[in-house]
Amino acid sequence: DQQVKQNSPSLSVQEGRISILNCDYTNSMFDYFLWYKKYPAEGPTFLISISSIKDKNEDGRFTVFLNKSAKHLSLHIVPSQPGDSAVYFCAAFSYSGGGADGLTFGKGTHLIIQP
Amino acid sequence: NAGVTQTPKFQVLKTGQSMTLQCAQDMNHEYMSWYRQDPGMGLRLIHYSVGAGITDQGEVPNGYNVSRSTTEDFPLRLLSAAPSQTSVYFCASKGSVNTEAFFGQGTRLTVV
Numbered sequence: 001d002q003q004v005k006q007n008s009p010s011l012s013v014q015e016g017r018i019s020i021l022n023c024d025y026t027n028s029m030f031d032y033f034l035w036y037k038k039y040p041a042e043g044p045t046f047l048i049s050i051s052s053i054k055d056k057n058e059d060g061r062f063t064v065f066l067n068k069s070a071k072h073l074s075l076h077i078v079p080s081q082p083g084d085s086a087v088y089f090c091a092a093f094s095y096s097g098g099g100a101d102g103l104t105f106g107k108g109t110h111l112i113i114q115p
Numbered sequence: 116n117a118g119v120t121q122t123p124k125f126q127v128l129k130t131g132q133s134m135t136l137q138c139a140q141d142m143n144h145e146y147m148s149w150y151r152q153d154p155g156m157g158l159r160l161i162h163y164s165v166g167a168g169i170t171d172q173g174e175v176p177n178g179y180n181v182s183r184s185t186t187e188d189f190p191l192r193l194l195s196a197a198p199s200q201t202s203v204y205f206c207a208s209k210g211s212v213n214t215e216a217f218f219g220q221g222t223r224l225t226v227v
Contacts, residue, residue: 043218
């Protein structure tokens with residue numbers, strides 16, 4: 001049973017427009033959510049995170065929104081740039097559970113920024 | 116400023132061979148973990164450790180062993196490689212209070 005779901009395997013967006021990547025989760029114990037970006041042949045790199053006590057976190061062009069009642073989060077990238085083309089992973093974590101069991105990842109969304 | 120270092124970057128094994136994937140971090144992090152990434156599957160947790168001498172199983176532990184004798188190192192052992200273990204392996208570490216995990220560059224393993 002997949003606890004973190006990214007239902008769009010790929011997304012194509014024009015340069016300069018907004019990219020919206022979506023993520024749903026099923027485990028109510030998750031209280032911390034992260035987005036990672038991954039280029040080919042590299043390890044994932046941390047992008048932005050949000051605690052379950054917040055509904056929005058912003059860092060430059062990146063904003064993450066969390067809707068706890070819907071168990072849904074989204075990553076907005078504005079404006080999208082060619083260097084944003086990568087695979088984006090949504091991940092979740094239960095901090096109240098001690099955080100010992102690592103991160104649970106979605107399957108990823110391949111974002112392609114078109115010139 | 117090395118962060119998380121994985122060796123080797125690439126490896127080809129024959130079925131039944133054994134090998135150890137190395138992982139070292141220089142950030143004095145308590146938590147370390149191993150993930151595998153397969154096409155269409157995202158990253159799945161294999162084993163993790165919350166400190167030296169303490170390890171536990173993740174989502175897909177079968178066929179893998181780990182040990183944590185020091186804070187810095189967390190090797191992953193394949194005792195008898197199988198083609199189903201062909202994957203890209205990532206090691207990660209995080210501090211005990213910082214929930215951001217730092218990843219190594221990955222090891223691409225092919226078992227033939």
